[in-house]
Amino acid sequence: MKQSLSFIPTMREVPSDAEILSHQLLLRAGFIRQNASGIYSYLPLGKKVLSKIELIIREEMEAIDAVEVFMPALQQAELWQKTGRWYSYGPELFRVKDRHQRDFALGATHEEVITSLVRDEVKSYKKLPLTLYQIQTKFRDELRPRFGLLRGREFIMKDAYSFHATEESLDEKYQDMKQAYTNIFTRLGLNFRTVIADGGTIGGTDTHEFMALSEIGEDTIAYSDTSPYAANIEMAEMNTTFEKSDEVLLEVEKISTPNMQTIDDIVSFLDTEATKCIKTLIFKADEKLVAVLCRGDHEINDIKLKNALGADTVELAYEGDVIELLSCGVGSIGPVKLPLDLKVIADHAIASVVNGVCGANEDDFHLINVNPERDFAVDRYADLRFVQEGDTTPDGEGTIKFAQGIEVGHIFKLGTTYSEPMEGTFLDNNGRNQHYQMGCYGIGVSRIMAAVAEQYNDENGLKWPKNLAPFNIHLIALNMKDEAQKDLADELYKLLKSYRFEVLYDDRPERAGVKFADSDLIGLPIRITIGKKASVGIVEVKYRSSGESTEWPKEEITEKLQAFFGAE
Amino acid sequence: MKQSLSFIPTMREVPSDAEILSHQLLLRAGFIRQNASGIYSYLPLGKKVLSKIELIIREEMEAIDAVEVFMPALQQAELWQKTGRWYSYGPELFRVKDRHQRDFALGATHEEVITSLVRDEVKSYKKLPLTLYQIQTKFRDELRPRFGLLRGREFIMKDAYSFHATEESLDEKYQDMKQAYTNIFTRLGLNFRTVIADGGTIGGTDTHEFMALSEIGEDTIAYSDTSPYAANIEMAEMNTTFEKSDEVLLEVEKISTPNMQTIDDIVSFLDTEATKCIKTLIFKADEKLVAVLCRGDHEINDIKLKNALGADTVELAYEGDVIELLSCGVGSIGPVKLPLDLKVIADHAIASVVNGVCGANEDDFHLINVNPERDFAVDRYADLRFVQEGDTTPDGEGTIKFAQGIEVGHIFKLGTTYSEPMEGTFLDNNGRNQHYQMGCYGIGVSRIMAAVAEQYNDENGLKWPKNLAPFNIHLIALNMKDEAQKDLADELYKLLKSYRFEVLYDDRPERAGVKFADSDLIGLPIRITIGKKASVGIVEVKYRSSGESTEWPKEEITEKLQAFFGAE
Incomplete structure (x- = not known):
């Protein structure tokens, strides 16, 4: 992509209304723009990152036989009334009337819709288990939208739903999902923890959150310094072994x-x-x-x-x-x-x-x-109290420490919480009518973009991990008026594209300082600069992650790039 | 994909509420389900077709340097008030209040949002032209939603917007878009016509529609039997050469x-x-x-x-x-x-x-x-009247004929219709403030699925063109209990996937008749049936399009398939 043809509005100054680093950087580097409180547009670079996140999610969902669907945002009120959430969800649920004054919810989540869909079609245990997912815009009218993409009112989610004949089958899928989520967040390059969580308003029993570690995270994770134990502080259990002192009891x-x-x-x-x-x-x-x-x-x-x-x-x-x-x-x-x-x-x-x-x-x-x-x-x-740092862990093997986390994924065993009110039933192998056992599994797609930005940056801008970078390479011609530079840049742009590298080619008539500053801000993994040595076929290469610089003869560029990007 | 793990609920009977063939077939073959009037879910097969349509659109958009973005569905009322469309759009615009009683429109189209985005960032002719597009859900509260995906209230659109310093630049991009649209609809396999159209409520001057020819189309196209002339009947001009009779004038x-x-x-x-x-x-x-x-x-x-x-x-x-x-x-x-x-x-x-x-x-x-x-x-x-079949064409070279069409694309020159009220200006190369010249360009992504289904079918079901089929191949093991059949089917499934063919493998314990009927209904280009000749390594192959059947030895399958699918 030639930068002159794209829409990458960078800013030097820090936007005054952005409190946290990821929000500031995504705005400054031209990935997003705010349309209204908690509502954002994804500009070309932001959209590319979203697509890369979605690709990884799709691959891992398909690996565990989850099948993609696409459900509507407009959801009949009757469905939400059936589960009672029309009343209990509160003002967070956007509500719309159509021209006939019929009530609709704007999809905040899709348990009701998918249960009604499956209920009407799957009536035998022979067609179970079934796992469906979608990647879609969700609407939640948050009381306090903040932190850019971290807490928005319109955002992108991957939500999956599984339907089972037995609890064992649900357990199995739950484990598959837990593993798939672990794969996803690992491939996304996130430093994260899987923690025991609370079911909250969605209902259900067993549930885990996937937390990207970050100082600005709104959740506190209580984890063990020596064992794999980790839980949302809301749910972190106490070790209940106490010693009673042998003091003499006195009179009140x-x-x-x-x-x-x-x-x-x-x-x-x-x-x-x-x-x-x-x-x-x-x-x-x-x-x-x-x-x-x-x-x-x-x-x-x-x-x-x-x-x-x-x-x-x-x-x-x-x-x-x-x-x-x-x-x-x-x-x-x-x-x-x-x-x-x-x-x-x-x-x-x-x-x-x-x-x-x-x-x-x-x-x-x-x-x-x-x-x-x-x-x-x-x-x-x-066990009623919040755990504290220094408490013994529930397994008795370590000491509790705290960390802050951004919830990027959440998996739930719903059991029959939704299939009962929605009358989602099937005939089991004994011909008896049973309610589906259900699971639901969410990933905050747009939120991930912010979580990664929060973990990958330095004072000059973003530093995208290879898997998520909107382009692989930032190709910069320092002086587009210098024919040798422009020719070599044009030649390399074509060559690299023919090798299927994704290249952002800064062909703008801007000064070198502007180009470098924008490049650091945007944060692609490799920057190739064509400068004075263009005439002798030498380019300067800078690794955004390490900050290292080196020079490559043009003949070696593709090979070296393949080595760098292949080594994931 | 193993069919037993997917969600493809087929129906034998014709749904009573579906009036037209494409709607009936997409329901019967399990591509879509209705959630509410004019609101649909895309089941796994439907979602796959959508993705293929989107891929082709993206490739052709990128070929003309249109850059992908993603804008919100929730749009501040103030934007729509600025252009007056908050009032003029009428009940077709869904309106929502947030918890603070602030008004929002649910995106029916995005002229206002994109103009406000670009206006805030692009202030010099040096950054023009700029063409942005998105693929996104749109909301329009149609008075009479009908014909399945053809006239829905929530649907998927590709909408592109271009910004220019001069009318010449807009003209150029308009021609590029016209060509890109021609490429897209050709690659989608649609029998279509490009017709002169009316700007309607969106405003603007020059405008063309892309019409998929179909008896059930809601638009009438007036076209020339001998020249390339074609126009929506709303706009079809008359040839205004008349001969006046030489009758003597009589008294009133x-x-x-x-x-x-x-x-x-x-x-x-x-x-x-x-x-x-x-x-x-x-x-x-x-x-x-x-x-x-x-x-x-x-x-x-x-x-x-x-x-x-x-x-x-x-x-x-x-x-x-x-x-x-x-x-x-x-x-x-x-x-x-x-x-x-x-x-x-x-x-x-x-x-x-x-x-x-x-x-x-x-x-x-x-x-x-x-x-x-x-x-x-x-x-x-x-020129005030509707043209009629048999009229002379405006170019005088042919005779008008009528055809019915489904509008699948629409391109507009907007000029300054939106940049003026939205105050979208830039400094031209003389330092003067000018309003952007704009174009907008839409494709009905979900509607295309119905238009193709309307053009590709027979009495047994759908007949997807290769480019859009949800899978390339339907692999059917007639009797999953026969070990030779099951083994060969499993082997072929792995083999074909390793060759990157997309295979739907009917591994269900259903009777042969059910499998064949479902296969015809779903309509993948190639059906490979593993039956009694499995033991001697022979499979039966049926081409859905021509209905031809043949037998292939298993050793030749991949080569023959590559020849078939390569020949596009």
Whole structure:
């Protein structure tokens, strides 16, 4: 491609509205432009990167017998009403009325559509398993679109769905997908981790996320420093082996703690430790209040709490509800003498607290020397808290460390979550009607472009891995008015194209400095510069990744390039 | 691809809601399924055909230096308000509000978006010309979606846009595009015609349509039986050479014609000819009434009338308006003694009428022996009527014939229609600010699938041209339980794939009759059947296009296939 004919609008200055590096660089190097908040156009270079990502995904999907389809963005409301998501998905779902005032959702995901499609055609176990995928635009009206392509309102996804007669068959495909995803992200050049994840609103049981490691990632990964264990912090389990101290149990005392509201206040006022404090929170779980206990140095993990309670939603109760229930503020709650009908759930660590400190359910008073079981009852112990760096890993073999990650893939075992409401059934080999076992598997195609940009760059611009670079080679003629330079550049352009290299040929009448700066910004793996030595058939070569420069005689160029690009 | 792993739900019966053959066959052969009125899913075979169409389009676009981009479906209302199309596009434009109640259009086309993108980046003639294209889903809320993929509400289009410093540059690109489109539709195997077209709501001047010939086409093409002339009937011009008869002019007479309303009534009552009748119609052109005359055997063409009047809209006036204006019904209007301020425009053929018949502007009366100029004035003569089969062609060299066509492509010279309201300007080589000259160029990607299906079929199913077939070869093992058959089929499947043939391998445990019927329905170019002669290494080969059958020894298969598929 001749650069003069393409549309690669580069910028020197850093765009003020782009907070993170990948967003800045993709804008500056002319890969994308914003049309509206969270809505982008992919310019020629961006579109090429997308196509390369899609190619790798297609190859790996086909290798595990997933078959490509293409479903519509406009989805009848009736389908979403059938699963209840028309109501539960909230404002994130774009809704459209057609000219007859019929309601449609703009596809945020396609479980409903694909289940209805398959349901109408696949009625026997003989036609299962079946795995379908598509690469398509998705629409989600995010509350806070940000970070460029990382959290957009219109974005490109690969979504796959599998249908099975048995859980074993689903397990098998799930493992295949996990491997295919590992292959995909490896081929894409991403530094990533596969982590245990939460099913979230999509429902389902077993689920893993694929996280590209990056400081600006919105997810925290808890991983083991010595074993392969890794989980989204939302889901990271605690190792529940505790030692209880052999301290002598003392008598409970009620003490005045005027204006003490926080754990920190109490710790310094009583000269004690946060590990001794029993934090008591009132949550509303599906409209029912529940008391939740954890140690003063720990934080309750909503997802774990939700899962432990089997609730659809959990949220902290309003202060007003607490005052009505206990006649004290939220800073003075404690587990002793709570109303009998209030369920109490505690994090495992509470069981090991000896002579602890807690609120007295009376403003400005706390209790000391409080002991579980002796002084208050717990309905159930569970793993409720966020893990912390330094915690022992669940397998007991290592120590938890944290990293930030960008979710680039997510696989789910859905079971019958969708086939039941959608009435997706087949006859099994005994002639009985059964619901499909389903899996769903997503990859954020456009998001990957940002994740790679986040991992591959330096102060001068992007540094695309070979597999994803929009072109292999940036061919630059320093002075297009110099006939020897222009002739050699034209000759090389033709030659390299005939060898099937993808070449971006900077034939613009720009100064050398502009061409070099643009080239570094765009970040193709190899830059070939035709300068003064054109007359003697020598070109300068620079590897974008290492920054190394060298000179090649023109006769050796194709061979050396084949060696470089073949060596993947 | 093993058929057992794919999703190809075939049907024996003709779907009752599919009116036309291509729609029936694409449904029956499992290429598509309807999700809602005018909204379809592309199943694996359909998706493969789409990909092949897209590949050909991409190759031809790149050959003329058009560069691929990808723009969003969600488009800010402000852009459409800027060109006025937010208001003029009507209910065909899907409109969405985001969670902040901001208005968006769902992309029906992308002139506004691309003009705003280019406007912000290309400010010098040095960066022109520039041609960008995308392949993308479009949304249009058609009043009457029908004929399957031919008129849908969500469909796939290739749309290209070009930007130029001069009209000459636009002319050049327009010719390049016309040639590229000709190449594309030729490679797609379509029987098509390039026709002169109307710009319609998109605006612009010079414009051509590419019409796939088909009885069920919604457009009528008027073409010359001897020259390359072809035009959409909306635009087909008349040859305006007329001979005026040398009949003696007679005196006007008013005669009673009780209850005579139509030309037919008058012709039989007066024993005259329709060619003698002067039909007078009152139209409303942009809210202003105008009298429009044509011969009794002709029909007024709204598009020609609109263009002749330079109006945005023309429609027949309501009867009430006519009565108020002339105090007579629409069946009794005539051009003699019309109100002085009513503009009169007449088709050229009126000039040659001698001793004609027309309404008397009085119910139940007509005038005979009426002659233009002598008895009534015409403000302007123009080419206003639809051409008819048998008319002389505009070049005078042939005779008009009609054919029906499916519009598969449309190219437009937009000029500054969009760059002016969108303020898309650049500095020319004299440092003056100018508006871009623009062109836009569309291809109905998903519609092509239906157009090809409409042209390539027989009573047993589809007959895909080689370039578009979802697979090259249908490999069928008649009896998967016969070891010799299964082994040979497995061996051939591997072999053919290693030769890069695309093979659909029917490995299902179905009866031979079912497999053959499905194979004919799906319509791949070559069917290879492994039957009883498997043990002696002989396969049966059937060419779907010609219906010819033959036998090949297995050693010769790859060579014969290469000869067949290479010969394109």
